[in-house]
Amino acid sequence: MNVNRMGPQSQAPSTRHLVRQILHVDMDAFFVSVEELEDPSLPIRTAKRLCPQAIFLRGHYERYRDYSERLGKLFHEFTPAVEMVSIDEAYLDLTGCERLHGGAFRAADRLIRAVKEHTGLSCSAGLSTSHVVSKIASDQAKPHGLLYVFGGREAEFLAPLPVRRMPGIGKVTEPELGSLGIFKIGGIRAYGLERLKNHFGKYGEWLHAKALGKDIEAYAYSEEPKSISHETTFDADTDDVEEIERTLFSLAELVAMRLRDHAFFARTVGLKLRFVDFTTLTRDLTLEEPTRLDSVIFEQVLGLFKRAWNGQRKIRLLGVRTSNFESSSFQLGLIEAEKTAKLTRALEAADRLRKRYGFETMRLARGLDPPSAEARKSPPRRRFFGRED
DNA sequence: TCTGGGGTCCTAGGACCC
DNA sequence: TCTGGGGTCCTAGGACCC
Numbered sequence: 001m002n003v004n005r006m007g008p009q010s011q012a013p014s015t016r017h018l019v020r021q022i023l024h025v026d027m028d029a030f031f032v033s034v035e036e037l038e039d040p041s042l043p044i045r046t047a048k049r050l051c052p053q054a055i056f057l058r059g060h061y062e063r064y065r066d067y068s069e070r071l072g073k074l075f076h077e078f079t080p081a082v083e084m085v086s087i088d089e090a091y092l093d094l095t096g097c098e099r100l101h102g103g104a105f106r107a108a109d110r111l112i113r114a115v116k117e118h119t120g121l122s123c124s125a126g127l128s129t130s131h132v133v134s135k136i137a138s139d140q141a142k143p144h145g146l147l148y149v150f151g152g153r154e155a156e157f158l159a160p161l162p163v164r165r166m167p168g169i170g171k172v173t174e175p176e177l178g179s180l181g182i183f184k185i186g187g188i189r190a191y192g193l194e195r196l197k198n199h200f201g202k203y204g205e206w207l208h209a210k211a212l213g214k215d216i217e218a219y220a221y222s223e224e225p226k227s228i229s230h231e232t233t234f235d236a237d238t239d240d241v242e243e244i245e246r247t248l249f250s251l252a253e254l255v256a257m258r259l260r261d262h263a264f265f266a267r268t269v270g271l272k273l274r275f276v277d278f279t280t281l282t283r284d285l286t287l288e289e290p291t292r293l294d295s296v297i298f299e300q301v302l303g304l305f306k307r308a309w310n311g312q313r314k315i316r317l318l319g320v321r322t323s324n325f326e327s328s329s330f331q332l333g334l335i336e337a338e339k340t341a342k343l344t345r346a347l348e349a350a351d352r353l354r355k356r357y358g359f360e361t362m363r364l365a366r367g368l369d370p371p372s373a374e375a376r377k378s379p380p381r382r383r384f385f386g387r388e389d
Numbered sequence: 390t391c392t393g394g395g396g397t398c399c400t401a402g403g404a405c406c407c
Numbered sequence: 408t409c410t411g412g413g414g415t416c417c418t419a420g421g422a423c424c425c
Contacts, residue, residue: 086396086425170423202399203422231394268417278392284418319394397424404417
């Protein structure tokens with residue numbers, strides 16, 4: 001393992017004064033590595049080189065999630081303060097782990113070895129006093145390395161790096177900074193807080209703090225999602241109303257299922273439309289009555305769609321989004337409440353079947369494809385229980 | 390690179406209220 | 408009647424991330 005250190009080449013640092021020690025762990029080529037483990041015969045490097053997106057798109061999400069969960073468990077053996085921020089990435093707060101692990105640096109080193117040992121996967125990690133710096137450090141440490149940035153040396157570590165390395169600076173902000181003569185992270189700091197604020201508003205403050213290696217937001221990572229959405233791009237652009245409605249219904253089903261899974265009611269439902277020419281629009285609607293029912297979401301989104309589309313331009317992509325969650329619905333009239341509860345129970349039963357046998361086993365009539373000429377002649381395929389194989 | 394799907398956060402304007 | 412200022416909620420869009 002490559003062990004790089006920023007700062008004095010002395011021994012591993014002490015956490016005696018309880019300086020915050022944030023570790024960012026990032027898996028190396030996660031999807032590809034999992035595939036290799038599962039099927040070593042796969043000439044995956046060649047495939048990846050030829051077609052970098054293919055593996056990701058056709059990937060095995062279940063498989064990746066399994067590995068991700070195993071990693072999460074392993075991380076928890078080091079500290080209870082684990083934030084999985086994506087399927088292959090986590091922050092661990094190692095502050096004050098002196099007694100248990102002999103210091104954050106040693107813990108980080110052991111963690112990287114443990115990941116390899118227990119899952120066969122390799123990862124990289126950055127350790128510092130803040131989330132931003134650790135994130136950038138883990139990136140610098142790749143592959144299979146650990147980079148520690150000593151407390152007090154954060155800004156110095158960041159200064160020579162190109163601005164694009166900073167998470168939160170993308171393809172729009174990079175040239176904008178460039179037009180101000182700022183190319184390195186150190187340049188952000190040198191430009192000065194006031195001028196940054198004049199130019200970028202609140203984002204200017206954010207930039208300045210990040211350039212010094214400081215976390216600006218509390219990083220209060222919440223387990224609960226703020227929005228749930230599904231979208232799909234058609235194989236061929238379409239203006240076929242039936243196909244559009246069928247698709248919206250399917251998307252509404254997927255979204256509603258996940259709402260019930262989280263025990264959420266959504267107050268706001270939204271539509272996303274992308275036309276042939278790639279122009280994209282969104283429409284939101286806030287309901288009086290929060291919902292988690294497929295049919296309600298579908299009806300509302302369909303309404304939005306009808307108002308937003310004049311039938312002129314063909315459609316490339318449709319999306320259904322819900323947000324503004326509440327944990328319970330408003331008080332309904334007694335009869336209404338009973339109906340809704342019944343319907344919800346039925347849908348939840350359907351959700352359980354779907355989980356067990358796959359989403360396709362249980363579809364409401366609206367979302368199903370129309371029967372093909374073949375199917376109309378022959379007996380219908382059974383879609384309720386189990387698969388046919 | 391002719392462009393997939395799931396998210397987060399921010400801004401800005403308008404409606405509405407006091 | 409015209410005027411002010413502040414606050415909240417809603418909606419649309421955009422930048423960015425993995």
